[in-house]
Amino acid sequence: MIPYVLAVxxxxxxxxxxxxxxxxxxxxxxxxxxxxxxxxxxxxSIVSDAIISGTPAFASSGPAGKKSSGGQTSVAxxxxxxVLAELGGVPKSLETLRLLEAQQRRVAQRATAxxxxxxxxxAQGCGVIISQSGYILTAAHVAMRPGxxxxxxxxxxxxxxxxxxGMNRGYDAGLLKIDPGQGNEWxxxxxxxxxxxxxxxxxxxxxxxxxxxxxxxxxxxxxxxLEVAPDTLLTDCxxxxxxxxxxxxDLSGRLIAIHSRIGNDITENLxxxxxxxxxxxxxxxxxxxxxxxxxxxxxxxxxGKSSYKVARIHEVRPGSPGAMAGLQAGDVIVRFGxxxxxxxxxxxxxxxxxxxxxxxxxxxxxDGDRYRVIxxxxxxx
Amino acid sequence: xxxxxxxxLIALAVCSIVGPSGACADERRDSRQMMQLLRPVAETVAxxxxxxxxxxxxxxxxxxxxxxxxxxxKRSELTSDPIQVRLSDNRLYPARVAATxxxxxxxxxxxxxxxxxxxxxxxxxxxxxxxxxxTPGRTGRAIGVGVLSANQRRIEAAGRLGVNFSNVxxxxxxxxxxxxxxxxxRAGIEExxxxxxxxxxxxPDEQRVRAALKQLYPGEEVRLTVLRGADNGGAxxxxxxxxxxxxxxxxxxxNDSLVNGPRNIRVTGFDVVLQHDTVLDPDECGGPILDSAxxxxxxxxxxxxxxxxxxLPASLINSELPNLIARARR
Numbered sequence: 001m002i003p004y005v006l007a008v009x010x011x012x013x014x015x016x017x018x019x020x021x022x023x024x025x026x027x028x029x030x031x032x033x034x035x036x037x038x039x040x041x042x043x044x045s046i047v048s049d050a051i052i053s054g055t056p057a058f059a060s061s062g063p064a065g066k067k068s069s070g071g072q073t074s075v076a077x078x079x080x081x082x083v084l085a086e087l088g089g090v091p092k093s094l095e096t097l098r099l100l101e102a103q104q105r106r107v108a109q110r111a112t113a114x115x116x117x118x119x120x121x122x123a124q125g126c127g128v129i130i131s132q133s134g135y136i137l138t139a140a141h142v143a144m145r146p147g148x149x150x151x152x153x154x155x156x157x158x159x160x161x162x163x164x165x166g167m168n169r170g171y172d173a174g175l176l177k178i179d180p181g182q183g184n185e186w187x188x189x190x191x192x193x194x195x196x197x198x199x200x201x202x203x204x205x206x207x208x209x210x211x212x213x214x215x216x217x218x219x220x221x222x223x224x225x226l227e228v229a230p231d232t233l234l235t236d237c238x239x240x241x242x243x244x245x246x247x248x249x250d251l252s253g254r255l256i257a258i259h260s261r262i263g264n265d266i267t268e269n270l271x272x273x274x275x276x277x278x279x280x281x282x283x284x285x286x287x288x289x290x291x292x293x294x295x296x297x298x299x300x301x302x303x304g305k306s307s308y309k310v311a312r313i314h315e316v317r318p319g320s321p322g323a324m325a326g327l328q329a330g331d332v333i334v335r336f337g338x339x340x341x342x343x344x345x346x347x348x349x350x351x352x353x354x355x356x357x358x359x360x361x362x363x364x365x366x367d368g369d370r371y372r373v374i375x376x377x378x379x380x381x
Numbered sequence: 382x383x384x385x386x387x388x389x390l391i392a393l394a395v396c397s398i399v400g401p402s403g404a405c406a407d408e409r410r411d412s413r414q415m416m417q418l419l420r421p422v423a424e425t426v427a428x429x430x431x432x433x434x435x436x437x438x439x440x441x442x443x444x445x446x447x448x449x450x451x452x453x454x455k456r457s458e459l460t461s462d463p464i465q466v467r468l469s470d471n472r473l474y475p476a477r478v479a480a481t482x483x484x485x486x487x488x489x490x491x492x493x494x495x496x497x498x499x500x501x502x503x504x505x506x507x508x509x510x511x512x513x514x515x516t517p518g519r520t521g522r523a524i525g526v527g528v529l530s531a532n533q534r535r536i537e538a539a540g541r542l543g544v545n546f547s548n549v550x551x552x553x554x555x556x557x558x559x560x561x562x563x564x565x566x567r568a569g570i571e572e573x574x575x576x577x578x579x580x581x582x583x584x585p586d587e588q589r590v591r592a593a594l595k596q597l598y599p600g601e602e603v604r605l606t607v608l609r610g611a612d613n614g615g616a617x618x619x620x621x622x623x624x625x626x627x628x629x630x631x632x633x634x635x636n637d638s639l640v641n642g643p644r645n646i647r648v649t650g651f652d653v654v655l656q657h658d659t660v661l662d663p664d665e666c667g668g669p670i671l672d673s674a675x676x677x678x679x680x681x682x683x684x685x686x687x688x689x690x691x692x693l694p695a696s697l698i699n700s701e702l703p704n705l706i707a708r709a710r711r
Contacts, residue, residue: 090414097418098673101513104528108511200408204511209688215534220511221658221688222528224410236409238658238688240640264639266660266687267409 071130071190073110075253077103085251088200088224100202100251107204107253108220114189114255115247117153117212118142118176120164126207126246127152127176128255129188134160134178137277138245139260140167141296143174145353146287150176154186155218166284170291171231171276172260174245175284189247192254194275197233201225205237205269207246207259226267233257233271289353297380298354302327304344310334311347313364325375327364334370335363351377411526411660419515419523425675427469427521428499430668433458433476433490434465442519442668443490444680445498446702451709452498453698455667455682456481456488457600457647466492469520479709482701483598485651485693486682489709501669503695503702504676507533507655513673514657514692516665516681527659533694538650539628540599544570546587553577554590560631568623570607577618578606599627600647641686648685655679655692666690 077085081099084091091097118127118138125142129135136152143150143164150162160178167174178186205221223237237248239259248257248271257271283290292298301320302313311333316323333341336350337360354360356379363372407414429445433454443454443466452466459478466476479491492498508514511528518524543563547555554576559566578584579593580603597603602622610616627648630638645663655678657670666681670692679692 088408090412090418094418094421094673097513101511101673105509105511112510202410210686216531216656219530219656219688220528221530222410222511224408226408236411238660240687243688262640262687266642 071255072187073107073114073249073253073255074190075103075106075110077252081251084202086196086201088198088202103251104202104204104222107249107251108206108222110187110253111189111204111206111247111249112155112218112220113187115155115206115208115218117208118162118245119151119153119212120144120148124208124211124242125244126242126259128245128247128258129178129186130191130255131188132184132186134162134180134182134184134186136162136176136178137247137255137258138174138176139258139272140169140172140174140289140293141260141355142245143167143176144355144358146289152176152178153212157214158186160186166280166286166288166290168276168280168284168291169289169293169296171272171280172293173258173272173277173280173284175277175281189249189255190253192250192252192256192274194256194273197225197228197250197256197273199225199228202251203235203237203256204249204251205235205239205243205246205259205271206249207239207243209240209243211242223269231273231276232260233273234267235269235271236267237269238266239269295379296356298351298356298358298377299380300347300351300375301378304347306343306345306348309343311341311344321375321378325362325373327362327373327375328366331364331366333362333364335361337361415526416523419526422515422671422673422675423517423523424521426501426517426669426671426677429501430469430517430519430521432467432519433667434467434473435459436461436463439664441664441666442681444669444677445500446489447500447706447709448497449710450492450494450496450498451479451500451706452476452490452492453667453680453702453705454488454490455645456483456486457598458645458664458667459488460646464490466490467519468496468498472496480705482705483601485697485701486598486600486647487680487693487698487701487705489705491709501677503669503680503698504678505694505696505699506672506676506678507694507696508672508678514655514659514678515671515673516659516661517668517671518665524665525659525661527657527690529655530658530688531656533653533655536649536651536654536691538598540594540597540601540625540650541628541631542594542597542603542623543626543631546591548587550588551586554584554587562626563631564624564626568605568621570605570621570623571609573609575608575611576605577608578604580604581606594625597625598647598650599625600645601625642684644685645683648683648691651682651691651693653694653697654682655694657690657692658688659690661690 114129116127118125127136127138148164152162153159160182162176162178165175221237223235227234243259246259250256257273260270260272300322301317302322303315313331339350341347354377358377431443433441433443440458441455443452446453464476467473475493476490478488480489508529516525543560543565544556545558547557556574576590584590606618608618661684663684669677670679672678679694682693683691
C-alpha cells in the first residue's frame with residue numbers, strides 16, 4: 001500500500017462539513033482574479049452525445065477486450081516480444097532489448113500525437129485525447145472545476161478551446177472536452193484495461209514537465225510498473241509539475257493510466273489507472289465534481305452557521321488560511337473566486353471546489369466596507 | 382515566465398506521496414539484471430573510461446579523446462586542486478586542465494605522465510525518441526539507462542549573481558536586494574553596495590554591469606570590486622569573489638529541491654543538447670553516452686532535474702574536439 005503523506009497541493013474537495021470550511025490565505029499577489037460569471041455546469045447537450053466515437057471501453061461498462069477499442073495508438077506487438085509486453089521483466093537478450101526499444105519508439109510516437117497541454121487560467125497540466133468527438137482525460141487537479149474554459153495545445157502546436165466536465169477527485173480523475181465547431185483533426189488514444197497491468201511491465205509516459213515549451217515539445221519517458229494498487233499505479237517514469245494529466249501507455253500502445261502525483265523518491269510516480277476513469281465516466285460526463293483524495297481536502301479554516309441568511313464568520317481557526325489572510329469573526333463573505341456567496345452553505349460548497357494550494361480572491365464586508373484578500377487554500381489537518 | 386507555471390508545478394510536484402513504496406528494486410528499469418544485460422554495450426568503451434577526482438572527491442567521469450594522455454570532461458565540476466584521473470584499470474595520475482570550452486562546459490584534461498590511452502570515436506548519429514541510452518561508469522560497467530526524451534535543442538545560459546539593482550541604467554550599479562541563498566549573499570554583498578568592476582574591468586553604469594554579468598555561466602566565479610558606504614566619505618572599494626548561480630535554483634522551494642534531487646552546479650548554457658531521462662548523480666556526468674548498439678552518441682553534461690539529464694550530441698563534441706585538442710597540445 002502506498003501511504004499518502006503529502007507535501008502540498010493537490011486536490012480535492014467534497015462537501016465539507018458545515019461547520020468547518022476552511023480557507024487559506026497568504027497574501028500573495030494573486031492570479032486568481034474574480035470575474036463574476038459563475039461557472040455553469042457543462043450543458044447536457046455537450047455531454048449527451050457522449051461517446052460518439054472512440055470510447056468503447058467506457059461505453060460498455062466492462063473492460064474493453066484486448067483487441068477492441070479503436071483509437072489510433074495501438075501498435076501490434078511482435079511475436080518475439082509478446083511475453084515481455086504482457087508479463088514485463090528484463091529482456092533475455094540484447095536482441096530482445098532492441099525489439100523492445102523499437103516497440104517503445106513506435107508507441108512514443110503515437111502517444112505523443114494524442115498528448116495535449118492543458119492551460120486553465122494560470123495553471124498548466126496535460127491531458128490525452130481519447131475520442132474523435134474530443135473527450136480528453138486529465139487529472140482532477142488539472143481540470144479543477146466543471147465548466148472552466150481551457151486552452152489545449154497539441155504536440156504539433158495546434159491549439160483548441162475546451163471546457164472542463166466532471167471529476168472524481170477521489171481518484172484524481174478528470175475530464176474535459178474540446179468545444180464543438182473546431183473540426184476533429186486530432187488523433188486519439190486506444191484504451192487499455194487496468195486488470196492486465198502487472199508489476200515489471202514496461203510503459204511509456206508522455207507529458208510537458210515544467211510546462212509547455214514549444215521549442216522542446218512533449219517529453220517522453222520509459223519505465224516500468226513498480227506497484228499496482230486499485231486506485232494507483234506506481235512507476236519509475238519520472239514525473240514533475242506540469243506532467244499532471246498526461247498519459248501512460250503500455251507496449252501495445254494502449255492508454256493505461258493518467259499522471260497524478262509524486263513522492264520525493266525518483267521511483268515514486270503515481271498514475272490513475274484507466275479503469276478508475278471508466279468507473280467514474282457517467283458522473284464525470286455529466287459535469288459532476290465529487291470525492292476527495294485523502295490528505296487533499298481543502299480548507300479555509302473558518303466556521304459559521306448555515307442557518308444565517310449571510311455567510312458570517314463566527315470563528316477563525318488560528319494559523320488557518322483564513323487567519324493568515326486576515327479574516328476575522330464577524331466578517332461576511334460575499335464572494336469567493338468566481339462564486340457569489342449567499343450564505344455559509346454556499347461558501348462551503350465553493351471551498352470544496354478548490355484545491356489545497358490554490359489561491360483564491362475573497363471579498364468580505366466588515367464594518368460597512370468591502371475588502372478583497374487572496375487566500376491560499378490549505379489542507380484539512 | 383516562471384510564474385506562469387508556478388501553480389502547475391505545485392500541482393504535481395507538490396502533491397507528494399512519500400514513504401517506503403515497497404517497490405521491488407528488481408522491477409526498476411535500471412535493475413541489476415538490466416545493468417547486467419547492458420554490460421556488453423557499456424564495455425565497448427571500457428578502455429577509454431576514467432573518473433576525475435578533485436581534492437579527495439570524485440567530481441565527474443571523463444573519456445579519452447586522444448591517445449597522448451588527453452581526456453574530455455565537464456569543466457564546471459573541476460573546482461578544486463589537485464586534479465587526478467583514475468583510469469578504468471585503476472591507475473591514478475595527476476592531471477591538469479589543458480583546454481576549455483566555456484560555451485559548452487567542456488574541459489580537456491592532460492595526464493601528467495606518459496600514458497597511452499584508447500580514444501573513443503563520437504558518432505554523429507541522433508537516436509529516435511524513446512531509444513535506449515546507456516551510461517558507462519569508470520570501469521565500463523553500465524551505471525545508468527534511460528531513453529531519449531525530446532528533440533535536440535539549445536539551452537540558453539541562465540546564470541545569475543543573485544542581486545537586484547536599483548534600475549537606473551545610466552547610474553552606478555547599486556544593489557537594491559540580495560537574493561537569499563545566492564552567490565552574492567555568500568560573498569557578503571549587501572544592499573546599497575555599488576559594483577564598480579566586474580572581473581577587474583571598470584563598468585561605469587548599471588547597464589554595463591548587467592551586460593558583463595550576463596556573459597558569465599552558472600558555476601563560474603566572478604571577481605567584483607565593490608564600494609560600500611559611499612555616503613560616509615572615505616569609503617574604499619574592496620574585492621569579493623562570488624559564484625554565479627542557476628536562476629532556477631535561486632528561490633527554489635524546499636519541496637522542489639527535494640523532488641529534483643541533486644543536480645550539477647551548471648545545468649544551462651549549451652549550444653545543443655540531447656535530453657534523456659537517465660537518473661545520474663551529478664558526479665556521473667562528463668562521460669560518454671551510448672546507444673543500444675554501443676555507439677558513442679554523446680557526452681553527459683548535466684543532471685538538470687528529476688526528469689532531465691542533458692548530453693551534448695556527438696556532432697557538437699566532434700565540432701569542438703579538433704580545436705580543443707590543438708590547444709591542449711600547445
